[in-house]
Amino acid sequence: MTGKDIPGLEEARSAIPAGTKINVTFLGNEDLEMRVAAAKAVKDMGFVPVPHISARRLASEAQLAEYLDRLQQVGASEHVFAVGGDPAEPEGPYPDALSLIQSGLFEKYGTNDVSIAGYPEGHPDIPEDVLWRHLEDKYRALQERGLDAVILTQFAFDTDPVTAWVDEVRRRGISSEIRIGTPGPAGIKRLISFARRFGVGANALIVKKYGFSLTNLMGTAGPDRFVTDLAAALAENPASGDVKLHFYTFGGLLATSEWARDYLTGRA
Template identity: 80%
Template sequence: MTGKDVPGLEEAQSVIPAGTKINVTFLGNEDLDMRVAAAKAVKDMGFVPVPHISARRLASRAQLEEFLGRLQEVGATEHVFVVGGDPAEPEGPYGSSFDVIHTGLLLDYGVREVSIAGYPEGHPDIASDVLWKHLEDKSAALSEQGLDAVILTQFAFDTDPVLAWIDQVRQRGIASQIRIGTPGPAGIKRLLGFARRFGIGANAMIVKKYGFSLTNLMGTAGPDTFVTDLSALLAEDPASGPVKLHFYTFGGLKATSDWANSFIAARS
């Protein structure tokens, strides 16, 4: 959710299980008060806030400390997601998420678990070997600080690159929980727009496998096939380690939650 999505969270509150992790984004068009208020709302409604810390959007160490301090005041620092962020040039001293982790400040403000980004299909602006080095360096730094790590991935439409990437993560000795980014039900044009923006594979074969057609962009699509196939394939591979899902709520918090509840009910 964004800082503006508190009304949407209130609408979805009754259909989201208590204790669910809910990420709160760090957008350039939202301010400190909005981000903290959203994290507090998540906590007050019985969920687990995971505020984003966007390294490149931080103008100074003092701003980072102010953000962490305000989050700690509302009980929202146990879980955070540290990400590089969108700006091409850093607005302050932190050029990457590793730079934030390396400060050692997270422990000072009660952080226990840090989510870091994973890219099964690569990143449009970062070379593959650089991504792997960053992942290894961040994992090592968090381990040295005694912090739990979760790898939260960009969303995907196709199980093949996801499974190949998980295999590479484990071969590199990284045993952290992985949460695979999964698009919640949304309009097809909207989903494809996000895919193009983030460099996600969305060719005709993949989207047909996912369950929608490039010739009909007016409908909606959900991740039923993707989740079912991923679950079955992971069950065949015990070496994949702990893997869960992270939903990108492109169609809204309630629509995603309703879909999840219906999917679970159908399987049981």
């Protein structure tokens, strides 16, 4: 959710199981008060807030400390997502998520686990070898500081690169929980637009496998096929370890929450 989504969270709360992790984004057009209010709302409604910390949007160490302090005051600093962020040039002393981890401020303000980014289908601006090195460096840095790591991935359409990437994560000795990014139900045009923006594969073969066609972009698509196929693939490979889902709510909190509830009911 964003800082503006508190009404949407209120609308969806009855469809979301208590204790669900809900990420709160760090957008450039939102301020400290909006981010803290959103994290507090998540906590007050019985869920687990995971505020994003965007390294390149932070102007100073004092700004990071203030944000973590405010989060701690509302009981929302235990779980955070450290990410580099969008700006091409850092606005302050933190060029990437690793520098946030190495600041020592997470431990100071009561953080227990830090989510870090994973890219099963690569990143449009970062070479694959650099992505792997960064992932390993962040994982080791968190281990050295006694913090748990959670790998939160960009959303994907195709199970094959996801399962291959999970296998490689484990081969490299990284045993932390992985949460595979999954787009909730949303308009097909919007899904493809987001996919292209973030470098996620959206060619004809993949979207056909996902359940729709590039020649017919009307309507809404849900992740039924992707989730079902991923669950089956992971069940066949116990070495995958602890793998869960993280939903990107492009179509809204309520639509995604209702989809997840109905999917589980159907599977039961």
